[in-house]
Amino acid sequence: IPKVIESHEKEKEKVAANKEIYTAIANGTWKKEDELRSLKGQSAELDRKIALTITDNKEDKEEERDISNNENSTTMKSSTTQTQEKEEDNHYQSIRPKWRL
Numbered sequence: 001i002p003k004v005i006e007s008h009e010k011e012k013e014k015v016a017a018n019k020e021i022y023t024a025i026a027n028g029t030w031k032k033e034d035e036l037r038s039l040k041g042q043s044a045e046l047d048r049k050i051a052l053t054i055t056d057n058k059e060d061k062e063e064e065r066d067i068s069n070n071e072n073s074t075t076m077k078s079s080t081t082q083t084q085e086k087e088e089d090n091h092y093q094s095i096r097p098k099w100r101l
Contacts, residue, residue, distance in 0.1 A: 015022075
């Protein structure tokens with residue numbers, strides 16, 4: 001244990017001798033700080049643009065889907081109506097008495 005204490009004391013002395021240098025480094029302006037701020041701002045702007053593009057694309061696709069669904073349902077309704085009319089005509093023809101043709 002005395003060896004461990006001795007090694008810690010030596011390290012403490014080295015740190016104490018360089019304390020002013022460490023303080024100056026910590027309090028000083030970092031070289032790349034301004035560039036980092038700029039890059040962070042650009043990154044946030046790109047994120048916003050990407051999010052807006054994604055939501056716009058989703059809305060466009062939903063509108064296209066709604067339009068195609070409406071067209072399909074209209075087409076299906078008209079074909080269903082035609083089929084029903086044919087079935088009704090066939091039904092009425094089978095019910096009519098033959099002497100009334």
